[in-house]
Amino acid sequence: MRVRIEDVAAVAGVSMKTVSRVLNREPGVREETRRRVESMVEKLGYRPNPSARSLAGQRSYMVALVFDNPSRNYLLEIQTGVLEACREHHYSMVLIPISFGQRGYVSEIVSMVHQYAIDGMVLVPPLADDRKLQSQLQAQGIPAALISPRVRRDRIGVAVDERTAARELVGELIQLGHRRIGHIKGPRHHGACLWRHDGYRDALQLAGIDYVPELVVDGEFTFDSGVLAGQQLLDLAAPPTAIFAGNDDMAAGVIRVAGMRGLSVPDDLSVCGFDDTEISRHIFPALTTVRQPTRDMGRQATLELLERIRDPQAGSMLTMPYALQLRESLAPPRAPG
Amino acid sequence: MRVRIEDVAAVAGVSMKTVSRVLNREPGVREETRRRVESMVEKLGYRPNPSARSLAGQRSYMVALVFDNPSRNYLLEIQTGVLEACREHHYSMVLIPISFGQRGYVSEIVSMVHQYAIDGMVLVPPLADDRKLQSQLQAQGIPAALISPRVRRDRIGVAVDERTAARELVGELIQLGHRRIGHIKGPRHHGACLWRHDGYRDALQLAGIDYVPELVVDGEFTFDSGVLAGQQLLDLAAPPTAIFAGNDDMAAGVIRVAGMRGLSVPDDLSVCGFDDTEISRHIFPALTTVRQPTRDMGRQATLELLERIRDPQAGSMLTMPYALQLRESLAPPRAPG
DNA sequence: CTGTTAGCGCATTCAA
DNA sequence: TTGAATGCGCTAACAG
Secondary structure, three states: OOOHHHHHHHHHHHOOOHHHHHHOOOOOOHHHHHHHHHHHHHOOOOOHHHHHHHHHOOOOOOEEEOOOOOOHHHHHHHHHHHHHHHHHHOOEEEEOOOOOOOHHHHHHHHHHHHHOOEEEEEEOOOOOOOOOHHHHHHHHEEEEEEEOOOOOOOOOOEOOOOOHHHHHHHHHHOOOOOOEEEEEEEEOOOOHHHHHHHHHHHHHHHOOOOOOOHHHHEEEOOHHHHHHHHHHHHOOOOOEEEEEOHHHHHEEEEEEHHHOOOOOOOOOOOOEEEEEEOHHHHHHOEEEEEOHHHHHHHHHHHHHHHHHHHOOOOOEEEEEEEEEEEEOOOOOOOOOO | OOOOOOHHHHHHHHHHHHHHHHOOOOOOOHHHHHHHHHHHHHHHHHOOOOHHHHHHHHHOOOEEEOOOOOOOHHHHHHHHHHHHHHOOOOEEEEEEEEOOOOOOOOHHHHHHHHOOOOOOEEOOOOOOOHHHHHHHHHHHHEEEEOOOOOOOOOOEEEEHHHHHHHHHHHHHHOOOOOOOOEEEEOOOOOOOHHHHHHHHHHHHHHHHOOHHHHHHHOOOOOOHHHHHHHHHOOOOOOOEEEEEEEEHHHHHHHHHHHHOOOOOOOOOOEOOEEEHHHHHOOOOOOOOEEOOOHHHHHHHHHHHHHHHHHHOOOOOOEEEEEEEOOOOOOOOOOOEE
């Protein structure tokens, strides 16, 4: 019925071990033998049994994507990238959704890792910045690739220069003539919150514009928090003429507030976001934002992880490119200055 | 180091097999013994090794979610529900993304199923309607739960009465005074396309309104196709005063077209969608639509699947409730009649 | 109701 | 460069 490694060995006239060596690309097999085995593998349509492999080898050929469900779209993109890399390398992916900050979640993760003999994991923000988790993983020798972590030294994974991106984005607003520019921050424990805010500040400074604390409000990276923050900003005695929201969902919230108040975007208010998620193109007016290659980030992070799994010295922290997406939501202010 | 079933057995003073029985909820264990074992499992923090279980038991305790990536949000909700059910029952979920219609995709799936010894699968539209796939799965004895399939007899899974829902939704438009109501269909191979269109037709008929073919155009369930279809409808000599888009993404596309043309929604044009995905609340005006309990559908479908895995006779086709979500995008037509 | 034995399919010793 | 024996942790079939 099922083709086993034993069958391949018999047909190829070698031992099981030799077939195993060929399959796992171990050295020490004569070229001719290797070819013979490979052709038999092909011919019989042999596929190793993952459970047996995992049980005997103490590893699962599985990578875990651990997440806390920040932005669903973002996550989906990452997931797609991770899955892509996994398929390319005959790994599989398991999802570990967790509640960040929930009591005992670190040991929960570690325990799952052991249960499934997971070979490595990809951590998305805000987990990528969790010191406790990381030191646990390190202690247990479990490789992890980080996506957009705050600390990058000696880590593997991917990141984008979000600070510069934010600076450029706000620079566009300034270029258009805006001076009172609001900003909606993300939750504090996100590196993104920090970098985007810093970039905002950098841009103002470069243009010689004062940083006005009342123009900077807190958000949660959710649509609803964007609505609240937008109301707060537009309720100011001197409201901003432009708002840089920390991500697209919050920017969409701002646009909704504007709509409810009869303000035209971008004529009465310019709005921009960050991430270039699906929604940025699906709302009207389409949102100016910064594109991160999210899917590719998931993929590359996974590739680095797989390298490290093979060789504990390998793998690095990649910087990925970003791109401003200038769309309809920006215009000069009504009364420049 | 690792806690094994043997350790639990020793501590509980029973044999391995008894522990195994308890873990797998097999009958034939005295209540007291069961409790004792369970408490030891708890105490030692024992977790079965999936690979060993899978290897010995010829099954993986894994369920596959097979999909073709229709709407990302929809899928994510389904996935979350499936994952939820899996966790509750100590199953894990693997993702099998495929290209529907690609040459040999059926055997690709079957082969993966065998390789991983997958215990069952959840099929989302349009795969839930794939005859070839289903007969293959049936032939191989692989249980599958279907989400919103066209054919429901003798199948397990979940569905919603989309036709009635669509009728009620269009009924709302008619109630408001609309007579020229446009409809954007989905791709033909989706059951949803059919049901929603039929519901539209039913509503018109009930109200004694003629079905006008030029008011019904094709779409692809994507935002962009919604834009195109919206343009087509609004370019008519006598454009509709309301549009029922086959799903939310397309409805968002229509709203964008309206925005670009300076038409006010809902004052100049009423729009409604279907599915109640995230975008329906995030655009302005917020979209009137039909909510399907997508996440719960994923969960329930999986529960049915797990039942059938245990017992080839068990499991059924559940009908899940829907709910109209009346939001901002509807108003009476400017010139009733 | 419970325990014993064998073996799932592979990787990993070690020896040849 | 290759092969034979051992066991990964669990479940299944049978025995008690």
